[in-house]
Amino acid sequence: MISRATYLALAFVTLACAACTRGPAQGPKEKAPLDAMAEALESVPPEGEPDAHGDWLVRSLGAEPPTLNPITSSDASESTINQFIYESLIQRSPKTLEFEPALAESWDESEDHLTYVFHLRKDVRWHDGKPFTADDVIYSFERIMDPEVDAAPLRVYYQDISEFVKIDDYTVRCTYGKPYFMAFQNCGGISVLPKHVFDNGEDFNSHSAARHPIGTGPMKFSKWETGKIIELEQNPDYYDEKNTLFFKKMLFKVITDSSVTLQAFKEGALDTVGLNPEQWVRQTSSKRFARNANKFAFNQTAYNYVGWNARRPQFEDKRVRQALTFLMPRKEIALKVYYNLARVVCSPVLPDTDYYNEKLECRGYDPARARALLAEAGWSDSDGDGWLDKDGKPFRFEMLVVAGSNTYEQIATIYKEELARAGIDMVIRRLDWGAFLQPVQSHEFDACMLGWSLSIDPDPYQLWHSSGADKEGSSNLVGFKNAEADKLIEDFRVNFDKDARVAMLKRFQEIIYDEQPYTFLFMSKALMGVHNRIVNIHFYPTRPPYDLREWFVPAGRARYTEAP
Amino acid sequence: MKQYIAKRILLLIPTLLGISLITFAIINMAPGSPANARIAQIFAGEASGEVTAELIEQTKKLYGLDKPIHVRYWEWVKGMATFDFGESFKDHRPVIDKILEALPITMILNILSMIALYLLAIPWGIYSSRIAGSKLDRAVTVGLFVLYSLPTFWVATMLILFLGGGEFLDVFPTYGYETYGAESWPFFARLWDWTLHLFLPLVCMSYGGLALLSRYARVSMLEVIHQDYIRTARAKGLSEKVITLKHALRNSLLPLITLVASIFPSLFGGSVIIETIFSISGLGKLGFEAIRSNDYPVVMAITTISALLTLVGILISDLLYVVADPRISFEEREA
Numbered sequence: 001m002i003s004r005a006t007y008l009a010l011a012f013v014t015l016a017c018a019a020c021t022r023g024p025a026q027g028p029k030e031k032a033p034l035d036a037m038a039e040a041l042e043s044v045p046p047e048g049e050p051d052a053h054g055d056w057l058v059r060s061l062g063a064e065p066p067t068l069n070p071i072t073s074s075d076a077s078e079s080t081i082n083q084f085i086y087e088s089l090i091q092r093s094p095k096t097l098e099f100e101p102a103l104a105e106s107w108d109e110s111e112d113h114l115t116y117v118f119h120l121r122k123d124v125r126w127h128d129g130k131p132f133t134a135d136d137v138i139y140s141f142e143r144i145m146d147p148e149v150d151a152a153p154l155r156v157y158y159q160d161i162s163e164f165v166k167i168d169d170y171t172v173r174c175t176y177g178k179p180y181f182m183a184f185q186n187c188g189g190i191s192v193l194p195k196h197v198f199d200n201g202e203d204f205n206s207h208s209a210a211r212h213p214i215g216t217g218p219m220k221f222s223k224w225e226t227g228k229i230i231e232l233e234q235n236p237d238y239y240d241e242k243n244t245l246f247f248k249k250m251l252f253k254v255i256t257d258s259s260v261t262l263q264a265f266k267e268g269a270l271d272t273v274g275l276n277p278e279q280w281v282r283q284t285s286s287k288r289f290a291r292n293a294n295k296f297a298f299n300q301t302a303y304n305y306v307g308w309n310a311r312r313p314q315f316e317d318k319r320v321r322q323a324l325t326f327l328m329p330r331k332e333i334a335l336k337v338y339y340n341l342a343r344v345v346c347s348p349v350l351p352d353t354d355y356y357n358e359k360l361e362c363r364g365y366d367p368a369r370a371r372a373l374l375a376e377a378g379w380s381d382s383d384g385d386g387w388l389d390k391d392g393k394p395f396r397f398e399m400l401v402v403a404g405s406n407t408y409e410q411i412a413t414i415y416k417e418e419l420a421r422a423g424i425d426m427v428i429r430r431l432d433w434g435a436f437l438q439p440v441q442s443h444e445f446d447a448c449m450l451g452w453s454l455s456i457d458p459d460p461y462q463l464w465h466s467s468g469a470d471k472e473g474s475s476n477l478v479g480f481k482n483a484e485a486d487k488l489i490e491d492f493r494v495n496f497d498k499d500a501r502v503a504m505l506k507r508f509q510e511i512i513y514d515e516q517p518y519t520f521l522f523m524s525k526a527l528m529g530v531h532n533r534i535v536n537i538h539f540y541p542t543r544p545p546y547d548l549r550e551w552f553v554p555a556g557r558a559r560y561t562e563a564p
Numbered sequence: 565m566k567q568y569i570a571k572r573i574l575l576l577i578p579t580l581l582g583i584s585l586i587t588f589a590i591i592n593m594a595p596g597s598p599a600n601a602r603i604a605q606i607f608a609g610e611a612s613g614e615v616t617a618e619l620i621e622q623t624k625k626l627y628g629l630d631k632p633i634h635v636r637y638w639e640w641v642k643g644m645a646t647f648d649f650g651e652s653f654k655d656h657r658p659v660i661d662k663i664l665e666a667l668p669i670t671m672i673l674n675i676l677s678m679i680a681l682y683l684l685a686i687p688w689g690i691y692s693s694r695i696a697g698s699k700l701d702r703a704v705t706v707g708l709f710v711l712y713s714l715p716t717f718w719v720a721t722m723l724i725l726f727l728g729g730g731e732f733l734d735v736f737p738t739y740g741y742e743t744y745g746a747e748s749w750p751f752f753a754r755l756w757d758w759t760l761h762l763f764l765p766l767v768c769m770s771y772g773g774l775a776l777l778s779r780y781a782r783v784s785m786l787e788v789i790h791q792d793y794i795r796t797a798r799a800k801g802l803s804e805k806v807i808t809l810k811h812a813l814r815n816s817l818l819p820l821i822t823l824v825a826s827i828f829p830s831l832f833g834g835s836v837i838i839e840t841i842f843s844i845s846g847l848g849k850l851g852f853e854a855i856r857s858n859d860y861p862v863v864m865a866i867t868t869i870s871a872l873l874t875l876v877g878i879l880i881s882d883l884l885y886v887v888a889d890p891r892i893s894f895e896e897r898e899a
Contacts, residue, residue, distance in 0.1 A: 063853075066654040066655035067656075147622045148626065150656065152599075152603055153619075155619060156603075203656075205626075205656040206651060206657060206658075210656075226665055226845055227666075227740075228740055228742075229744055253739070253744070254740075255739045255843045256840050256841070256843045256849070257840065257841045257843065260728075260841065263724055263725065263738050264729075266731065267728070267734065434594070434595065434596025434601055434858055435594070435596050436596075437600055437601060438595040473617050474616065475616075
């Protein structure tokens with residue numbers, strides 16, 4: 001017989017191994033994250049001249065894009081690839097954040113800001129050699145608006161365009177029904193598809209060109225092996241030299257598992273890798289890693305939050321919502337859950353942009369003030385059972401969390417304990433994303449944890465205007481209503497003077513700060529490793545936050561000079 | 565016998581219909597409609613509630629979700645009859661194309677791991693029945709049960725970490741089933757490349773079944789060995805080898821044959837995890853992603869196909885029974 005001791009030893013080894021990879025649920029020692037932060041680079045300066053061969057860039061995709069048709073697909077992997085293949089009339093410079101010519105060489109705006117005329121370049125050719133004309137632009141717009149086309153998420157942005165017409169072969173005019181400050185970027189931002197390729201009688205949604213895109217951009221599509229790789233190569237006939245990339249080829253390998261992706265990067269099979277905080281702190285701190293790669297931490301243009309459904313009696317009172325924010329130990333969570341690789345936020349505007357209100361000071365963790373505010377709002381433990389109550393009802397609510405999101409589940413667990421200490425009973429309810437959407441869209445929930453992405457030009461209408469507060473399916477999930485905010489939001493959308501808009505949005509943020517419809521949580525840092533032969537890497541507040549047109553490999557250090 | 569087989573095959577049709585009806589009902593009743601999810605992908609924008617509702621309606625119509633559920637099921641059945649599984653909501657490609665693309669690698673993985681499993685587990689089971697109670701037997705049994713209890717995703721991650729390059733040993737590639745550019749390699753180089761790529765996934769798919777299957781083999785062998793005819797054979801002076809391999813083996817294999825039918829679908833389930841971790845674009849990964857993104861046509865097609873495979877598996881194992889054991893005859897049952 002095998003002795004008990006052997007059994008125990010075996011069991012112990014198994015457990016110990018499990019513990020060493022799953023990582024600490026209770027957070028790392030305090031020193032590690034701070035040291036890890038110090039390793040992060042902000043940028044890598046240019047170094048010498050780019051290699052004549054240009055080298056390749058090999059990256060990974062966590063999920064394969066469904067298609068490479070920018071109109072029917074709205075998936076992150078799709079845009080990662082298509083940003084090099086398809087172009088728009090205008091593009092935003094990551095450096096200046098201003099709009100620059102792309103397929104349109106110039107444009108005119110009418111006095112009333114309703115009409116935009118774009119003058120197109122005459123020297124642009126599609127990757128198959130056919131010339132690009134105004135017909136392509138109009139065709140692309142028509143497809144987006146076509147109810148038979150599976151592009152509903154995109155159509156949302158173009159609802160207010162009353163007409164998009166061709167004036168001549170190289171001029172198009174876009175007219176808005178009512179003034180809107182983002183009209184220009186919406187009209188000019190359309191992804192232009194080749195009419196001669198798509199308009200051949202095949203069904204648009206299942207068109208074969210969705211898997212063999214033909215664009216005008218600096219890179220040409222060359223190969224897609226389902227589930228394995230997507231390959232692009234440099235377009236030798238590209239019209240704009242300063243937009244050309246240094247890389248001769250770009251390879252995207254489909255690798256679904258994040259630890260496998262990291263492993264592939266360590267092996268040298270990838271040139272970039274996205275990291276999670278745990279990988280950042282524990283699995284990429286070896287000397288060997290540092291010899292081969294640089295690590296970058298940069299701001300992500302998204303934040304997460306807890307939304308308080310103001311339609312529920314517990315959350316009607318803004319003092320309660322403020323108290324709930326005071327009870328959220330954001331600093332502690334940033335350390336334990338994000339290893340300090342996150343920034344606490346308290347406004348729905350992208351920090352470090354003109355619109356952001358710097359004067360707002362995020363509420364810290366302060367249970368005493370929370371208790372005082374709750375008492376003011378009428379919540380006290382009148383029956384002595386340890387839970388706060390009001391009008392005979394205990395303070396109890398359900399927090400919706402997307403199942404499978406470790407981060408949200410950890411935050412919810414920490415928060416639950418804090419609330420219990422303050423006499424509030426929070427029940428965590430985990431729902432799968434598909435199931436999660438239902439109660440959130442129909443506004444049948446108490447509180448939920450979600451995230452929004454932020455754009456450089458914010459438009460608070462969709463999230464915060466009271467017109468959405470009572471409508472099912474609207475994004476004003478929490479039922480936020482505020483007369484002053486409504487007025488500001490409406491004026492903001494039709495004002496074309498940036499300074500005035502900045503002032504309005506700053507005031508708007510003060511209202512949000514006071515009302516606390518959300519308890520804002522974090523903008524987590526995006527973490528990335530890049531092979532250190534690549535230089536001239538800089539980060540910007542755009543999406544994506546880096547500009548691959550700048551990246552290059554110095555002379556003599558190219559790795560893929562021909563097919564491996 | 566022929567009549568029996570024909571009957572069984574005919575029975576497959578109502579069974580399949582029943583399974584598909586239940587699946588259809590479940591995925592359609594589960595919360596979260598694909599049309600809503602499609603809109604929710606992009607919450608941002610300037611849509612008011614009304615616009616969103618209108619767009620959701622448009623998308624529903626596009627996906628055929630505006631029709632009542634029984635109409636949709638009937639349409640699905642009609643399509644099925646001609647092997648038309650419809651088109652995927654995600655990329656509008658015909659579902660059958662997506663499945664045919666994904667099926668071969670999953671079949672290869674499953675068949676290979678089945679073979680590996682039987683080749684390892686049965687000999688060990690037989691051997692261990694002969695050394696039953698010895699130290700080696702006990703040690704291996706414990707080892708196998710430890711393996712059995714380890715979660716696949718964890719083992720896969722460990723194997724990748726320690727054998728897949730980077731920090732420790734660099735023996736096996738860790739994703740996909742062939743190297744980029746391997747299409748142009750000579751046959752044997754390509755075969756070797758495949759072997760290296762498939763080794764870790766195969767290990768992960770098979771190790772769990774080892775304990776189970778070798779236990780089965782061991783137990784049924786032990787049972788047979790203690791029967792009278794074996795004792796007789798022994799008394800006649802036959803060698804132990806002949807007794808085990810010739811007389812006992814055939815009878816002890818019977819229960820293992822039924823297992824083929826039940827192990828096959830479970831391997832199929834296992835390939836969901838393995839294919840996702842090792843980024844192998846097979847049926848398991850396709851199904852997993854389809855469920856996550858509410859891609860009803862793909863989910864339906866995969867469930868139907870795997871149900872069909874399971875049913876056929878059961879049929880085959882029943883037929884194998886006849887081959888292995890002459891005492892079983894279906895004609896008698898019919899009489």
